[in-house]
Amino acid sequence: xxxxxxxxxxxxxxxxxxxxxxxxxxxxxxxxxxxxxxxxxxxxxxxxxxxxxxxxxxxxxxxxxxxxxxxxxxxxxxxxxxxxxxxxxxxxxxxxxxxxxxxxxxxxxxxxxxxxxxxxxxxxxxxxxxxxxxxxxxxxxxxxxxxxxxxxxxxxxxxxxxxxxxxxxxxxxxxxxxxxxxxxxxxxxxxxxxxxxxxxxxxxxxxxxxxxxxxxxxxxxxxxxxxxxxxxxxxxxxxxxxxxxxxxxxxxxxxxxxxxxxxxxxxxxxxxxxxxxxxxxxxxxxxxxxxxxxxxxxxxxxxxxxxxxxxxxxxxxxxxxxxxxxxxxxxxxxxxxxxxxxxxxxxxxxxxxxxxxxxxxxxxxxxxxxxxxxxxxxxxxxxxxxxxxxxxxxxxxxxxxxxxxxxxxxxxxxxxxxxxxxxxxxxxxxxxxxxxxxxxxxxxxxxxxxxxxxxxxxxxxxxxxxxxxxxxxxxxxxxxxxxxxxxxxxxxxxxxxxxxxxxxxxxxxxxxxxxxxxxxxxxxxxxxxxxxxxxxxxxxxxxxxxxxxxxxxxxxxxxxxxxxxxxxxxxxxxxxxxxxxxxxxxxxxxxxxxxxxxxxxxxxxxxxxxxxxxxxxxxxxxxxxxxxxxxxxxxxxxxxxxxxxxxxxxxxxxxxxxxxxxxxxxxxxxxxxxxxxxxxxxxxxxxxxxxxxxxxxxxxxxxxxxxxxxxxxxxxxxxxxxxxxxxxxxxxxxxxxxx
Amino acid sequence: xxxxxxxxxxxxxxxxxxxxxxxxxxxxxxxxxxxxxxxxxxxxxxxxxxxxxxxxxxxxxxx
Numbered sequence: 001x002x003x004x005x006x007x008x009x010x011x012x013x014x015x016x017x018x019x020x021x022x023x024x025x026x027x028x029x030x031x032x033x034x035x036x037x038x039x040x041x042x043x044x045x046x047x048x049x050x051x052x053x054x055x056x057x058x059x060x061x062x063x064x065x066x067x068x069x070x071x072x073x074x075x076x077x078x079x080x081x082x083x084x085x086x087x088x089x090x091x092x093x094x095x096x097x098x099x100x101x102x103x104x105x106x107x108x109x110x111x112x113x114x115x116x117x118x119x120x121x122x123x124x125x126x127x128x129x130x131x132x133x134x135x136x137x138x139x140x141x142x143x144x145x146x147x148x149x150x151x152x153x154x155x156x157x158x159x160x161x162x163x164x165x166x167x168x169x170x171x172x173x174x175x176x177x178x179x180x181x182x183x184x185x186x187x188x189x190x191x192x193x194x195x196x197x198x199x200x201x202x203x204x205x206x207x208x209x210x211x212x213x214x215x216x217x218x219x220x221x222x223x224x225x226x227x228x229x230x231x232x233x234x235x236x237x238x239x240x241x242x243x244x245x246x247x248x249x250x251x252x253x254x255x256x257x258x259x260x261x262x263x264x265x266x267x268x269x270x271x272x273x274x275x276x277x278x279x280x281x282x283x284x285x286x287x288x289x290x291x292x293x294x295x296x297x298x299x300x301x302x303x304x305x306x307x308x309x310x311x312x313x314x315x316x317x318x319x320x321x322x323x324x325x326x327x328x329x330x331x332x333x334x335x336x337x338x339x340x341x342x343x344x345x346x347x348x349x350x351x352x353x354x355x356x357x358x359x360x361x362x363x364x365x366x367x368x369x370x371x372x373x374x375x376x377x378x379x380x381x382x383x384x385x386x387x388x389x390x391x392x393x394x395x396x397x398x399x400x401x402x403x404x405x406x407x408x409x410x411x412x413x414x415x416x417x418x419x420x421x422x423x424x425x426x427x428x429x430x431x432x433x434x435x436x437x438x439x440x441x442x443x444x445x446x447x448x449x450x451x452x453x454x455x456x457x458x459x460x461x462x463x464x465x466x467x468x469x470x471x472x473x474x475x476x477x478x479x480x481x482x483x484x485x486x487x488x489x490x491x492x493x494x495x496x497x498x499x500x501x502x503x504x505x506x507x508x509x510x511x512x513x514x515x516x517x518x519x520x521x522x523x524x525x526x527x528x529x530x531x532x533x534x535x536x537x538x539x540x541x542x543x544x545x546x547x548x549x550x551x552x553x554x555x556x557x558x559x560x561x562x563x564x565x566x567x568x569x570x571x572x573x574x575x576x577x578x579x580x581x582x583x584x585x586x587x588x589x590x591x592x593x594x595x596x597x598x599x600x601x602x603x604x605x606x607x608x609x610x611x612x613x614x615x616x617x618x619x620x621x622x623x624x625x626x627x628x629x630x631x632x633x634x635x636x637x638x639x640x641x642x643x644x645x646x647x648x649x650x651x652x653x654x655x656x657x658x659x660x661x662x663x664x665x666x667x668x669x670x671x672x673x674x675x676x677x678x679x680x681x682x683x684x685x686x687x688x689x690x691x692x693x694x695x696x697x698x699x700x701x702x703x704x705x706x707x708x709x710x711x712x713x714x715x716x717x718x719x720x721x722x723x724x725x726x727x728x729x730x731x732x733x734x735x736x737x738x739x
Numbered sequence: 740x741x742x743x744x745x746x747x748x749x750x751x752x753x754x755x756x757x758x759x760x761x762x763x764x765x766x767x768x769x770x771x772x773x774x775x776x777x778x779x780x781x782x783x784x785x786x787x788x789x790x791x792x793x794x795x796x797x798x799x800x801x802x
Contacts, residue, residue, distance in 0.1 A: 024757035111796055115761035122769035129773075156776060163772040170768065229775055516756055698802045 026110035027518060031117050032096025033414065038121060041087035045128075045480065046080035049073045051474055054438070058471040070455035071138035072157070078141030078159065082169055084124045086395065087210075088209050089403050090264040091116075091175050094203045094416060100509035101197045103188025103525035103532070108181040112174050119171025128162030130157045137161040140453065142226075142254060145235030145246035150228050159228055163222045169218050173572050176210035179203055181565040184556035185278060186192045188508065190527035190535075194288070197507045198281060201288050202267030204297045206260050211298070211572040213256035218578030220249035225677060231665030234583060234675075236488065240554050242589050244309055249579055251302035259298045261395060262362075263291055265402030266333055269355050273337050276352035277344030283336045284530065286714040290329035290336075297326040307378040316375045323373035330366055349503075350424025354405035359434050361397025365390055368443065383453075386446025392439040404431070404484070410501045411488075416514045417495030423487040430480035437473025441466040494629060497551075501560035506531035562714035570721045573584060573683075577725050579687060583731055584672040588737045591669035594662050597736045598673075599653060606649025607730050610684070613642035614723045617716050620695070624712060629703055636695045639719070643688045650681045673733060679728055680722070687722045691716045758799055763792035 024033060053073050056065040065073065095113065099106055107113045130136045137157035139148050148158045183204045187196070196204075223234040224246070235238040266287075274281045274638055281287065303311055303319040339358055346352065368390040372378045381387060404427070411419045445466050450457055457463055478592035501510040510531045513522050528535045588595070655672070656664075664674040694715040698708040767789025774782025 021755075021757060023762060024759045026756050026758055026761075110756070111758060111761045111800070113761075114758065114764050118762040120766035122765050125770055126773060159776040163776055167765075167769045167772060171765070225775065226774075411790065693797055697797065701801070 017103055021081070024113050024114075028099050028107045028110065028113060028664040029414075029516065029520075030115050032092050032094075035088050035092030035116050035120070036123075038117075039085045039092060042070060042080050042124060043089070044481075046077050046085055047478065049077040049080065051478055053077065054471040054474040056455065057457070059468065060464045061456055062426040063456070065067070065455060067455045068135075068138055071140075071453070072136040072451055072506075075137045075140055075143075075157075075161075077494050079127065079137075080124075080139055080473075081163070081395070082261070083165055084127070084397055085119070086122050086261045087172055090206070090261070090399075091172070091179075092204075093199075093268065093403075093406055093719070094179055094207075094264065095175075097410065097509055098182060098200055099186070100413075100520055101200050101507050102183065102186050102506045103181070103191060103521065103527065104186040105519045105521070107178050108185060108558070109178050109565060112178050112565075116171035116175040116178065119167050119174070123164045123167030123169075123171065126167055127160055130160035130164075133160065138709050142250050144250075145224055145227070146237045146241070146243060148224060148228075148246075149235050151236070151238075159225065162225045162228070166221050166225070169214050169221070172210055173214055173218075173569075176207035176214075177568045177572070179207040180211065180568050181194065181561055183207075184564050185560045187210050188525045188527050188532075191508075191532065191555055194285065195527055195530050195532070197267075198270035198284070198287055198506075199267035201433065202263045202270070202291055204531040204721070205291045208265045209256045209263070209295050209298065210531045211261050211568055212575055213253045213260070215576035216249050216579050217253035219583075220246055220253075222679075223580075223583060223671075223675065226664075226671070232671035232675060233665065233668050234671055240587075244306070244311075244585055245583060245586060247306050247309060249582075250301070251305045251580075252299070254305060255302045256295070256298040260295055261399045263294065265358070265399045266291065268402045268406040268409075269358055270333075271505075271507065272351050272355045272409050273340050275409075275503050276347045276349055276355070278347070279340055282339035282342075283332075285330055285578045287336050290332040293329040294326060297322060297329070299512075300325055304373060304378070307375050308382045314437060320373050320375050324370060327366065327370045327373075333345060334366075336636070344542045349408065350419065350421055350428060351405045351408035351426065351503075352426045354401050356406065357428065358398060358405060361393055361401060361432075362433065365393030365395075367398055369394065381446055383451055384446035384654070385442040385450045385452055389439050389442030389446060390453050390737030391437075392442070396435055402429070404428075409503065410509075411491070413509055413514050413516070414491060415495070416498055417491055418498050418502065419491045419495060420487050423483055423490070427483045427487060429482050430483060434473045434476030434478075434480055438470045438477060439473070441469050453489055501533060508532045508575075511536045527609065554734050556636050559710050562602060562710045563717060564719050566714040570718060573721065573725075577676075577679075577728075579698070581728065585675050585732060588666040588732070589669075589674045591667050594657075594667070594669055594673075597660065597662060598734055598737070599656070600734045603649060603730070604655060605733055606646050607726060608648035609642045609649070610723055610726055612722050613639045613646075614639050616642060617691070617719055621712065621716055624702060624708065626696060627702060629699055630698055632702075634696075636691065640688055640692055643684055643691075643719075647684055650677060650684075653677075676729060676733065680726060683725070687715075687719045691719055760792045760796040760799065764789050764796065767792055787802070 022030060023429050025034075052065065053070065054060050056070060094641060095107070128136075131497065134156045137143065137153075137160065139153060139158055139161070143158060143161055146152060161503070183196075183200060226232040227234050227236065237243050258534065270281055270287060300322045301319055303315060303387050306317075306321040307316055338356075372381070372387070372390065408419050408424055411417070438679055447462065448460070448462065450463060457467070477528065498514050500513050502514070503510075508527070509516070511525060525536055616635050616638040620632050620639060623629075623632035623635055654677075657670075662670055664671050700713040701708050767785045767787070770781050770785030770788060772785070774780065774785050
């Protein structure tokens with residue numbers, strides 16, 4: 001019991017509950033709990049918004065809520081549930097569990113992790129500040145442009161929507177990069193790819209989706225915010241903008257987003273079902289590859305959200321087929337879970353009940369989803385309540401039920417106490433009854449033709465009764481959530497004490513105490529199978545890892561962290577620039593006169609300075625590795641100087657154009673030109689600051705004889721990326737348009 | 740800000756690292772965008788807060 005003794009001694013430090021220690025924490029477990037708590041608060045707010053909508057719709061022709069207020073309610077409900085609940089709650093589980101499951105002591109970048117969480121808080125705060133700053137947004141969670149253009153939507157609501165989500169999205173991308181890096185670089189010895197818990201696999205795939213999908217939304221929101229605050233005209237249809245640009249950029253993010261919300265839920269279910277079925281997961285590799293296939297295909301189905309937009313039969317056909325195909329790997333997962341349970345000794349705990357509820361509800365949502373892959377069906381049902389029913393079966397019946405399953409499963413690990421099982425069963429049955437009562441009649445109403453996002457409806461046959469049933473279901477769900485909240489409060493104080501491995505589970509988080517100590521493990525776990533708990537030398541009866549060197553915390557920082565992190569960050573930047581370049585390509589022939597004014601020769605010369613900086617940087621890096629400090633500083637200074645010369649050229653170009661009256665607000669071409677080249681210039685500035693800072697720190701460390709790490713290589717990789725992006729921009733903008 | 744915690748009764752000390760600067764950088768970014776909507780001075784304040792936060796962050800990591 002030496003290990004447990006040691007862990008208990010340090011336990012009080014981890015449980016230090018002073019407010020300041022929570023605000024400043026860098027511990028992945030605390031940050032995970034902060035994510036879970038914050039998303040819980042937003043879930044309550046978003047739930048109240050839904051309840052208000054349902055009360056308004058409980059009877060026909062109700063005037064309880066005004067049309068504008070109703071618009072604000074569904075906009076904030078959707079935005080909150082997607083961005084402030086769905087993603088954060090899953091990142092909360094990932095934050096808490098991934099390092100434990102990997103057998104490491106923390107995430108690769110603890111400070112970045114803390115920043116990501118606070119970006120969620122401040123971004124959410126910015127979004128909700130709209131209520132007191134002149135009115136919440138009323139344009140739906142996808143805020144289609146041109147509806148959101150200043151000429152159609154006055155008031156600051158959309159500004160706060162775009163700004164708030166830009167902030168949260170930055171945190172989301174940072175968390176995803178952090179998780180990917182952690183999973184790649186910090187696995188315990190022996191924990192090879194096909195021994196990873198399914199939850200870790202799904203988090204990895206989800207994080208890749210975040211890194212490659214969210215920047216499309218970020219680019220679109222940046223354009224929208226510029227339209228609304230700086231007078232650019234990306235989405236000004238009367239000024240020649242493309243009416244579908246926003247939809248393409250939004251749904252390129254929006255459909256992978258569905259899988260961002262559901263894949264970690266698949267991961268949770270894939271951990272819960274085997275434990276309570278007493279069997280190993282059936283078809284582990286199939287589940288992994290099905291997840292990868294879903295992620296891959298999810299980038300090719302976005303236009304099925306636009307079947308009614310008039311894209312043409314060929315485009316609709318291609319996206320229809322892709323949307324049907326994606327159901328295949330999803331179906332594989334369902335059969336894997338069923339086969340896992342088949343012949344097992346099933347324990348019907350609350351966690352398992354919610355997992356079973358997930359499977360049933362998700363299958364219903366999945367089947368109605370496949371129906372929407374059929375163009376004629378979609379065109380009949382789009383914008384009806386059928387869509388609302390479908391998406392709630394997927395996102396509530398799928399994601400939320402999985403979150404409940406995960407909470408009952410890992411609450412003992414996080415707190416050292418069980419949630420009450422009796423209250424858990426009440427919670428489950430009230431939730432199932434409420435959700436089906438609330439969401440199933442939506443399908444019937446949709447078939448009857450009831451439109452979504454309408455604040456009221458006429459007294460047509462059956463509509464009043466079905467809506468009343470939905471409202472009753474929503475009330476039941478609210479009661480269920482009160483039971484759940486009460487269960488948490490009571491169990492935190494008086495719940496039965498849980499040992500290290502109360503469910504007899506197999507993944508590494510169960511190989512340490514409940515809750516785990518600050519450094520997670522006293523000794524480095526070693527893995528030889530997919531049931532790593534059984535691989536550990538256990539202290540008698542405790543199930544916790546045996547004591548080793550108690551003097552030092554486990555610290556398996558990897559020298560590859562920086563470079564891996566930067567490479568994945570750069571890959572997200574590629575998508576961001578791709579969104580901007582796509583907008584420019586769309587508008588490149590909109591203003592031949594302005595295009596002819598771009599100075600290709602002069603910009604070409606300044607570009608040579610930028611490209612040369614990559615060469616000087618390579619020489620600087622070689623000097624640093626060779627311990628030649630003076631040479632390193634000279635070549636680094638040369639790099640910074642060349643970058644500054646390029647920026648000077650850009651400033652000259654901007655001044656000339658603006659001096660001639662060619663401003664960003666003049667037309668779509670100039671909007672796209674200034675935004676694309678301006679964002680690139682901002683990246684050059686950022687790169688110069690990064691290089692200068694990291695270079696000086698590395699030089700000082702090298703001068704003191706300390707290891708320089710890989711931070712400079714990582715900063716260099718970022719700088720080379722900035723250069724390569726300019727090759728593309730110069731080709732598209734200057735050589736492609738101005739010639 | 741780094742905190743070294745708890746040496747109780749000769750038991751092993753566990754250093755718990757704390758930092759306010761990641762939260763400051765996040766606040767700076769949010770404030771900068773809030774300023775874009777409301778007033779440029781607020782935006783500049785946000786940028787300044789963010790830069791200070793990043794500077795102190797780098798100092799901590801480099802130490």
